[in-house]
Amino acid sequence: MEHPEHVKHPEHVEHPDRAAAFVANGERLQWHDKSLWFVREKRDRASGVIPEWEELRALAAGIKAHTLSRLADYLEAFEAKATALGAHVHFARDAEEHNRIVHELLARRGITRVVKSKSMLTEQCGLNHHLEAHGIEVIDTDLGERIVQLRHEPPSHIVMPAIHLKKEEIGDLFHDALGGAQGISDPKALTEMARGHLRDKLLGAQAGITGVNFAVAETGGFVVCTNEGNADLGTALPRLHIACMGVEKIIPRAKDLGVFLRLLARSATGQPVTAYSSHFHGPRQGGELHIVIVDHGRSTILGREHYRRTLQCIRCGACMNTCPVYRRSGGHSYGVTVPGPLGAVLAPHVDPAKHRSLPFASTLCGSCTDVCPVKIDLHEQLLLWRGDLGRQKLVPLKKRMASRVAGWILVRTWAYLLLGSIARWFIPKLPKALAQHRWNDWGRQRELPPAPKETFRELYAKRRRTSGKAK
Amino acid sequence: MRDVALFVPCYIDQFYPQVGLAALEVLERFGAEVDFPPAQTCCGQPVFNSGSFDAALPLAEKFLDVFSSYRYIVSPSGSCTSMVRHHYAELVPHRMGELRGKTFELCEFLHDVLGAKPEGHFPHRVGLHASCHGLRELRLASGSERRIQPFDKVRALLSGLEGIAFAELARKDECCGFGGTFAVAEEAISVAMGNGRIADHERGGAEIIAGADMSCLMHLDGLIRRQKRPVRVMHVAEILAQAARDPGAEGAGGAEGAERADGADELVEAR
Ligand code: SF4
Numbered sequence: 001m002e003h004p005e006h007v008k009h010p011e012h013v014e015h016p017d018r019a020a021a022f023v024a025n026g027e028r029l030q031w032h033d034k035s036l037w038f039v040r041e042k043r044d045r046a047s048g049v050i051p052e053w054e055e056l057r058a059l060a061a062g063i064k065a066h067t068l069s070r071l072a073d074y075l076e077a078f079e080a081k082a083t084a085l086g087a088h089v090h091f092a093r094d095a096e097e098h099n100r101i102v103h104e105l106l107a108r109r110g111i112t113r114v115v116k117s118k119s120m121l122t123e124q125c126g127l128n129h130h131l132e133a134h135g136i137e138v139i140d141t142d143l144g145e146r147i148v149q150l151r152h153e154p155p156s157h158i159v160m161p162a163i164h165l166k167k168e169e170i171g172d173l174f175h176d177a178l179g180g181a182q183g184i185s186d187p188k189a190l191t192e193m194a195r196g197h198l199r200d201k202l203l204g205a206q207a208g209i210t211g212v213n214f215a216v217a218e219t220g221g222f223v224v225c226t227n228e229g230n231a232d233l234g235t236a237l238p239r240l241h242i243a244c245m246g247v248e249k250i251i252p253r254a255k256d257l258g259v260f261l262r263l264l265a266r267s268a269t270g271q272p273v274t275a276y277s278s279h280f281h282g283p284r285q286g287g288e289l290h291i292v293i294v295d296h297g298r299s300t301i302l303g304r305e306h307y308r309r310t311l312q313c314i315r316c317g318a319c320m321n322t323c324p325v326y327r328r329s330g331g332h333s334y335g336v337t338v339p340g341p342l343g344a345v346l347a348p349h350v351d352p353a354k355h356r357s358l359p360f361a362s363t364l365c366g367s368c369t370d371v372c373p374v375k376i377d378l379h380e381q382l383l384l385w386r387g388d389l390g391r392q393k394l395v396p397l398k399k400r401m402a403s404r405v406a407g408w409i410l411v412r413t414w415a416y417l418l419l420g421s422i423a424r425w426f427i428p429k430l431p432k433a434l435a436q437h438r439w440n441d442w443g444r445q446r447e448l449p450p451a452p453k454e455t456f457r458e459l460y461a462k463r464r465r466t467s468g469k470a471k
Numbered sequence: 472m473r474d475v476a477l478f479v480p481c482y483i484d485q486f487y488p489q490v491g492l493a494a495l496e497v498l499e500r501f502g503a504e505v506d507f508p509p510a511q512t513c514c515g516q517p518v519f520n521s522g523s524f525d526a527a528l529p530l531a532e533k534f535l536d537v538f539s540s541y542r543y544i545v546s547p548s549g550s551c552t553s554m555v556r557h558h559y560a561e562l563v564p565h566r567m568g569e570l571r572g573k574t575f576e577l578c579e580f581l582h583d584v585l586g587a588k589p590e591g592h593f594p595h596r597v598g599l600h601a602s603c604h605g606l607r608e609l610r611l612a613s614g615s616e617r618r619i620q621p622f623d624k625v626r627a628l629l630s631g632l633e634g635i636a637f638a639e640l641a642r643k644d645e646c647c648g649f650g651g652t653f654a655v656a657e658e659a660i661s662v663a664m665g666n667g668r669i670a671d672h673e674r675g676g677a678e679i680i681a682g683a684d685m686s687c688l689m690h691l692d693g694l695i696r697r698q699k700r701p702v703r704v705m706h707v708a709e710i711l712a713q714a715a716r717d718p719g720a721e722g723a724g725g726a727e728g729a730e731r732a733d734g735a736d737e738l739v740e741a742r
Contacts, residue, residue: 015657016656016657016658016659016660019657019659019660020658020659020660023659023660023663024659029663033667037642044615044616047618048618050618051618053618054617054618054619322616324645324646324648324664325657325660325664328660328663328664329660360522360652360653360656360657361657362650362653363603363646363648363649363650363651363653363661363664364520364603364604364650364653365603365607365646365650366603366604366606366607366608367603367607367614367616367645367646369607370607370614370616370617371616379607383520383558386520386521386522387519387522387524387561389522390521390522390523390524390525391524391525395521395522395523399521399522399652399656400522400523402521403517403518403521403522403523403526404523404526406517406518406526407515407518407523407525407526407527407529407530408526410481410512410513410515410518410530411512411529411530411533412512413509413510413511413512416481416512416513420481420484420485423485424485424486441654441655441656441658442654442655442658442693444658445658445662445694445697446662446665446690446693446694446697447692447693447696447697448693449482449486449487449689449692449693450486450487451486452486452487452488452489454488455484455485455488456479456483456484456485456487456488456490456491456492456507457479457484457507457509458488459488459491459492460491460492460495460507461509463492
């Protein structure tokens with residue numbers, strides 16, 4: 001089966017090339033970095049007002065780890081409770097099955113116009129494309145999502161899908177796509193324009209699709225968090241509500257919600273709480289509620305002991321905001337639905353060969369690990385992937401050979417010393433044309449390190465002799 | 472059994488010998504009996520982080536053969552220390568007992584084990600570059616992501632020096648973009664990150680960018696020298712050693728960065 005990621009990102013992804021293209025636009029680089037750092041600082045302030053922040057993280061991580069250890073049990077409990085509340089629960093093995101279930105639900109009722117509030121899962125499954133191919137119009141009602149949808153491109157961030165665009169670019173887009181006046185860049189005016197356009201779509205919708213942030217096993221209810229209230233709006237009018245969730249969205253008890261809702265908004269945008277936390281318990285009167293629970297590779301990750309923890313993720317996006325590489329290369333440079341450190345550890349599970357450059361798109365600075373509200377050791381996971389890619393011979397041959405040779409030399413003290421003296425002899429003699437050549441990835445923009453006449457060990461030996469100490 | 476084995480990472484041995492000497496000098500000043508086992512080479516971090524765990528394994532074995540009989544292993548490098556302390560568990564789990572509790576980064580060792588209170592004169596404005604592995608793996612300071620009681624061991628060591636001032640940074644612990652082979656594989660981002668760090672230090676009025684990881688400083692120094700910026704880099708060990716040699720006499724200038732090896736020679740001669 002062709003994975004839907006391939007449809008949207010057909011090229012073989014090499015992060016460095018796309019990142020270099022992003023960096024080449026210095027102005028964009030600056031404001032992209034600054035905008036996200038602004039959110040990171042807001043997150044710092046918002047988490048700072050909770051004295052027990054670190055305990056809260058540990059608690060959340062513990063709850064998630066526990067849930068994952070009994071995932072099947074909690075899913076069954078949820079299914080039973082949700083069904084008792086009058087919802088229909090469907091299980092989908094993969095994206096294809098998920099898309100088929102959603103399509104059948106719509107097609108059987110003759111539905112052709114659907115509104116959808118933000119869901120990274122449906123994005124990952126390529127649901128929009130699937131439904132559109134069957135003649136169903138899907139309108140994303142989250143403003144950012146709508147913007148990237150109108151541009152026919154994937155989101156560049158899981159919480160702020162259009163963060164890579166300037167307001168001027170959005171003005172141009174609305175001029176072309178929505179018939180707005182030319183040259184509008186005032187965010188308020190743009191939001192009004194989008195609101196008017198979306199109101200019509202919401203009023204005409206025959207079904208509402210939402211994601212799920214937390215599904216509670218104990219009650220069979222679930223919560224959808226949005227800042228624009230669009231999940232409420234999209235499910236208030238149509239008779240049919242379809243909620244799509246990954247298997248890992250389950251939490252055991254209603255009282256656990258408090259832990260996660262406190263962490264989610266603060267980590268995501270620095271708000272104390274998301275503007276709308278909509279709770280759904282069964283269908284509304286006269287309506288129908290279908291919950292589609294999707295695996296799509298998650299149980300594979302669950303079966304991989306060292307990587308299991310990534311399923312604790314609550315999709316807050318904080319790891320992207322803090323990542324110095326993401327901030328300077330943009331979400332599209334990763335070539336997957338979920339970018340940043342999290343995406344870089346998730347994507348290789350799907351196709352390690354295709355996404356082999358992603359675990360290397362990091363300095364392993366570890367900021368993602370410390371910012372993560374559920375304590376996923378993201379930078380350790382990146383390192384683990386590097387080892388696994390190496391073992392699977394998916395690290396480029398040149399790099400593998402270089403490591404081999406370096407390993408051979410470094411384990412032999414004499415060879416190391418010989419190579420060192422050659423390097424120190426060689427470096428000062430390098431003509432500028434070579435030292436700064438465009439092929440020299442270190443020297444193109446940086447001076448080479450100095451080449452001292454003597455090594456530390458030579459100086460050390462000399463010092464020993466002069467101070468009269470016997471070796 | 473000797474007290475302290477000095478682990479001088481390969482690139483410091485070859486390119487920054489004065490940093491090794493400064494580390495040695497500072498350790499001895501605070502009473503450590505230091506030995507440099509000459510068979511040592513590299514901890515294996517570069518190949519390990521490149522995904523070649525196979526190539527790193529013999530290096531980890533070698534490291535343990537050379538060092539494990541010592542009471543302490545101390546290194547003027549946060550990231551190499553972290554490699555040994557944390558990541559050897561991946562390579563030589565059965566030998567981790569030989570390492571338990573005895574690998575230290577230099578500043579950490581001075582601060583935690585020796586309880587050192589460095590003195591001397593260092594009349595310069597210093598920007599502290601918190602290297603990521605020192606910060607988030609060795610916890611040399613409280614990172615800005617975590618909501619805990621703030622602390623900073625490197626700054627605590629330096630703040631005892633007379634005349635020193637610190638440049639305050641807008642992003643106090645952002646990565647410099649070195650990241651080992653990342654600096655070459657992702658050159659564009661690496662350079663953009665490095666330039667961002669230098670600009671932040673310059674805004675804070677730093678004359679010197681100081682850190683406990685020479686690798687980060689090598690990357691920043693490469694950018695600084697190419698762009699001929701006025702700021703310069705110094706390892707924390709160099710600052711401590713230089714300050715200790717300068718009790719506060721007027722006109723005692725800073726170490727000039729240009730002739731590093733010769734400076735190191737003088738240091739040897741001076742002893
Ligand atoms: S990995 Fe952690 S920081 Fe990143 S999105 Fe998930 S929960 Fe948030």
